Amino acid sequence: MDLRVGRPKGETGWLTSVGEGSLADVHRTVAVRRGGAPWRRALAFFGPGYLVAVGYMDPGNWATSIAGGSAFGYTLLFVALLSNIMAIVLQSLCARLAIASGRDLAQACRDAYPRPVAVTLWLLAEIAIIATDIAEVIGTAIGLNLIFGLPLEIGVVVTALDVFLILYLQKLGFRWVEAFIIALLGVIAVCFTVQIAMVDPDWSAVIAGFAPTREIVSNPEMLYLALGILGATVMPHNLYLHSGIVQTRAYGETLPEKREALRFATLDSTLALMLALLVNASILILAAAAFHTSGRTEIAELGEAHDLLAPLLGFAVAPVLFGVALLCCGLNSTVTATLAGQIVMEGFLRLRLAPWLRRLITRLIAIIPAAGVTIWYGDAGTAELLILTQVVLSLQLSFAVFPLVTFTASRAKMGELVAPRWLVAVAVLIAVTIAGLNVKLLADFVFA
Template identity: 40%
Template sequence: MSKKSLDEINGSVVVPSVYEKSFFKKFLAYSGPGALVAVGYMDPGNWLTSLAGGSRYKYQLLSVLLLSILVAMIMQSFSIKLGVASRLDLAQAISVRVKRPARYLLWLLNEIAMMATDLTGVIGTALSLKMIFNLPLMWGVILTIFDVFIVLWFMRFGIRRIEVIVVIAILMVGMIFAIEVGHVHPALVQILQGFVPDKSIFTDQDKLILSLGIVGATIMPHNIYLHSSLAQSRRYDYHDFRQVKETLRFANWDSIVHLWAALIINCLLLILGGTVFFKKSDQLASLMSVFQGLNNTAVVGNLANPIMSYLFAFALLITGLISSITSTLSGQIVMEGYLHIKLPLWQRRLLTRAITLIPILIIGFVVNFDERIFENMIVYAQVVLSIALPFTLFPLIILTNDPKIMGRLVNKRWQTIVGLCLVLIITVLNIQLIVSTF
């Protein structure tokens, strides 16, 4: 087994000394891994649930989005702490503490989860290519196999430049949705009211189920594995406790800032759905219907504009492409950590994408590449991720509570209690999401 998680990037980014006074300089040096993780909070599954929440309940579920991202920040902080304190990613830390059958079972479960993550990116990219170029879905799906070359091209520049590219991509997506929301003139007071939780979320069965879907689509296993590894990309002296604590501090700042960016983008999507498609949810059955509806006067009246449609499609294409980077790195972490097998990145990418494409193409030919059925596959991918999530979060909390692994950074009792309670709540919510889906 490789001694280091993601050998190619581990300890590759130089950071300032602990004696450096400038907070901003240190923040910039540590900033980046949070952006790669934030991409996972903006995938097509989040797009669908946010748009559906807006179209059915206007801005009332903004509070659910806010709560979801706050919980995500807590879970990512445990992941960061594990990586910084133990110099192991989550897969490595679990692997050395379980017997071989359990290790293989956990690998298989997480490998399926990684493929489900990859599936949402494939479908999102294929849909965006159909929107922009009217390319048949079959060819769009097949073309996604070539994004391995995009990933390899990015990897040539090192992790620091990849982080910059991803930050720019996130800013572009955020600007696109800010333009779209500005174009439709939402009611600011109602938006602010939407961030205040309403008791109807718990009393209205349909609203509760959709809220569960939003929570279930937010936290995903691959982000937990990814962050525990990327936190080690900074070159810090792990024998110097002061620098370890500083690394942990700034890694958390990086995570918080970029997760807030992901929250803003998801809120903009919900606001877009709530402003343009409220009480028209029957006309918002899919991402494709949003693209078509934004340019249809019969649906959105004088707000219809072809530029808005194509900006929406372009944002979907960007998120699909950059998610390829994160899903590749996550898959590499899981395979190396659990199986102790190290594959070249291009082989890992081709393997994951080829296995992902097989069921997509089979289902595609069976249903004649029906767009709505394709997007339903995103929903079922969320179910797979929901099943895998407890097997990621419970070990994470248990490991960070082990002083042999964490040393002086072991969880305080209240942190473990809060962490376990949140994981139990997330697990119950995901079970409810699975039941409601079927």
């Protein structure tokens, strides 16, 4: 087992030495057609974007969206839209980094920075994954409780079994992992389509909610929820995840092949994130139409939201659909978080272990504190904890975004696939905006 962190000896530049292959057991295992119609070649890249999209609609996002919708109506829809635009840009940079350099973001940080910096970034990434897992464990456990009546403690144990699910699916092929994720996403989309039809929101107010307002920044409570939505949408672990799973495609090594791979991978993630926006907006719209308009402005608990849907909407099936969608989101999110944890640990630490042991270690690092917090808090306080985890993710985000933007803007590291200047400018604006909002949030807490 090799636990070295930092720049490998003899490393003179990325273009002279490609990475060792992210997720080695599935690296370049999905074949890409060399001829035929472009749409057939594009289908080979269909999948990773939807694994990434899962992180943009996880249970933590539900908590922030429900709290934001019930408290402020449709106002925070603009934040959901802005976060999604940021996500599309940043995820496209992840694909660019992976395809141009053969490295995932964790490997890139390890190779580019001195050992102390790389270790610090690794620790911050692990904190982000633990925060992510807390949200996903809680969400899945609540979903199991709402549908099957399982106690939260048992639900937490059940979520740990996703390690074996991933091992089984990847043994069949990485496409099976993607198929599982996409199938559950389809169930989530259907559930929310039906619920939105039931709630019948004020569509003119919905449209107005996508317009910006100064109140989002000037109101500390609204900013706190806005940052929670941002943290729940643009998640640090997704940047590591995407830069790793893109490399499951055997797209070739020539510049034209890489350009085509980048184009198709960007299209895949953009379409998937548009679906994520629809789901996120649906959660907020449902909360605004069902709770805010009826005067229930303090709904944040997922269980409480579930219980109130039937009497408010007049449909007994509404809470069932809510619970099913929540469970699907939780299952999806735990799978992708486990993969992200593996990418982060392997990339920063160069672990060389059997696949099942790697996944077990990375899963335990995240789930043990998540399980402890969940069991400690129980039903009480889960909403506050979920929102707090998303704010923690937002605070961690800059430590993944700035390296990503820096790497993809460097011609020395990216060669001909260096990000164009306009894209770098947009990415820098996004990075500075995220950092600025986080500074304001901290200042509000310190001087409140």
